Amino acid sequence: MSAQEDSISYRIIADLLEARTGQQIDRGRRWRIPTTLATVFRKRGISNVDQLVCLLASPGEERLADEVVEALLNNETYFFRDRAMFDQLDDHVLPTLREKRAMRKRLNIWCAGCSTGQEPLSLAMLFRSQKALWDGWTIDIVATDISSKAIATARRGIYSQFEVQRGLSVTQMLTHFEETPEGWKVDPALRAMIRYRERNLLEMMDPDQRFDLVLCRNVLLYFDRPTRSRAFDIIHKTMADDGWLMLGAGETASSLTSRLAHVPNTIGLHQPVGLMPAKRQAI
Amino acid sequence: MKTCLIVDDSRVIRKVSRHMVEAIGLAVEEAANGQEALDACAQAMPDVILLDWNMPVMSGIEFITRLRASPGGEAPKVVFCTTENDAAHIREAVQAGANEYVMKPFDHETLQIKLQLVGVA
Ligand SMILES: C[S@@+](CC[C@H](N)C(=O)[O-])C[C@H]1O[C@@H](n2cnc3c(N)ncnc32)[C@H](O)[C@@H]1O
Numbered sequence: 001m002s003a004q005e006d007s008i009s010y011r012i013i014a015d016l017l018e019a020r021t022g023q024q025i026d027r028g029r030r031w032r033i034p035t036t037l038a039t040v041f042r043k044r045g046i047s048n049v050d051q052l053v054c055l056l057a058s059p060g061e062e063r064l065a066d067e068v069v070e071a072l073l074n075n076e077t078y079f080f081r082d083r084a085m086f087d088q089l090d091d092h093v094l095p096t097l098r099e100k101r102a103m104r105k106r107l108n109i110w111c112a113g114c115s116t117g118q119e120p121l122s123l124a125m126l127f128r129s130q131k132a133l134w135d136g137w138t139i140d141i142v143a144t145d146i147s148s149k150a151i152a153t154a155r156r157g158i159y160s161q162f163e164v165q166r167g168l169s170v171t172q173m174l175t176h177f178e179e180t181p182e183g184w185k186v187d188p189a190l191r192a193m194i195r196y197r198e199r200n201l202l203e204m205m206d207p208d209q210r211f212d213l214v215l216c217r218n219v220l221l222y223f224d225r226p227t228r229s230r231a232f233d234i235i236h237k238t239m240a241d242d243g244w245l246m247l248g249a250g251e252t253a254s255s256l257t258s259r260l261a262h263v264p265n266t267i268g269l270h271q272p273v274g275l276m277p278a279k280r281q282a283i
Numbered sequence: 284m285k286t287c288l289i290v291d292d293s294r295v296i297r298k299v300s301r302h303m304v305e306a307i308g309l310a311v312e313e314a315a316n317g318q319e320a321l322d323a324c325a326q327a328m329p330d331v332i333l334l335d336w337n338m339p340v341m342s343g344i345e346f347i348t349r350l351r352a353s354p355g356g357e358a359p360k361v362v363f364c365t366t367e368n369d370a371a372h373i374r375e376a377v378q379a380g381a382n383e384y385v386m387k388p389f390d391h392e393t394l395q396i397k398l399q400l401v402g403v404a
Contacts, residue, residue, distance in 0.1 A: 078392065080396075083396070083399070161368050161386050162386075162388065162389070162390075162393075165384075165385060165386055165389065165393055165397075166390075166392060166393045166396070167392075167393075167396055169383065169397075169400050170373060170377060170381075170383050170384040171377075173373075174370065174373065174374065174377075178370075179369060179370040
């Protein structure tokens with residue numbers, strides 16, 4: 001590692017991102033900062049991180065910090081990412097919830113860190129593919145992300161050719177999207193199943209909210225351990241006692257919180273601790 | 284090991300696709316046009332065919348139509364891989380018997396998922 005990545009300017013940028021979002025850029029990855037910020041540099045006519053830090057300190061540049069944070073966030077996502085995990089929802093989680101919520105006929109779902117919307121839309125497609133099973137139900141999907149750009153894209157619901165085919169079968173693409181001059185536009189009825197909100201997941205949601213299912217996938221990866229613990233506690237508070245949390249394929253809450261336990265034999269599924277062992281749905 | 288026949292008149296595209304498909308774990312054969320591909324299929328049906336649209340000698344659509352009508356020609360999964368990127372072309376391909384459709388450009392992830400969706404990866 002060169003001394004440059006260890007310099008005060010690189011640290012200031014990394015600290016800015018962490019303070020705003022919880023996301024860390026450890027020293028081994030700091031060399032990427034200038035490449036990631038290339039567009040910001042070009043727009044401002046600057047060429048290095050030191051100049052950026054000077055600009056950030058100048059009066060009238062309050063918006064610049066927002067731009068830098070936006071650019072540093074990794075928004076990588078695609079439809080039905082890790083399909084096996086959606087199969088788990090289909091095979092185990094949704095049938096269980098359908099039984100348990102049969103009286104209320106309502107499901108509250110939260111996608112935390114939804115990026116440009118591919119994840120909540122995948123969920124919406126899943127429900128739509130089982131339309132008969134959910135007849136008369138209210139499926140409320142709240143999808144949040146800290147990136148205002150990502151949320152704006154998600155709200156718009158128009159995807160490039162590259163994005164639309166990433167993860168979808170040709171049938172799903174033709175069924176749920178319409179080709180328009182601006183790109184592939186998602187079926188408005190599908191889009192209407194989702195409420196998008198710009199929000200930092202480290203800030204508490206509505207305290208009365210009780211989600212039956214929370215997806216928080218590939219978001220907490222770059223939080224340090226204390227911040228991840230905090231995130232799990234916040235998520236736990238928003239969950240129904242018998243609700244489910246689905247993390248990313250390689251992620252776990254074990255050893256970071258005592259409130260959530262990994263459901264044996266599943267990829268990334270967690271439930272609140274305190275459920276009677278017999279009641280917890282081992283798969 | 285499952286087999287994949289890459290049908291494309293561009294040597295460069297065949298090379299790039301071969302690289303991706305081999306990384307996914309399939310054995311690769313190549314054909315430079317639809318006729319060559321039909322001949323290859325008559326020898327041995329591959330598990331999956333990556334098929335370009337515009338090619339000299341025989342277009343991708345003509346190829347798949349003739350493949351599907353030939354003995355054993357129902358078996359291979361066919362994934363169109365083409366710059367034809369509008370819904371009308373895509374529907375036409377599906378109607379002609381294509382199982383999946385990839386618009387160029389695409390990345391490794393996209394191709395891998397498509398091959399998983401047709402059951403060969
Ligand atoms: C790599 S994407 C993952 C998207 C999707 N969940 C998936 O798995 O495909 C991570 C997303 O988390 C968002 N994010 C990062 N920190 C966040 C925070 N503190 N609060 C809410 N969203 C955050 C980023 O903006 C980005 O869109």
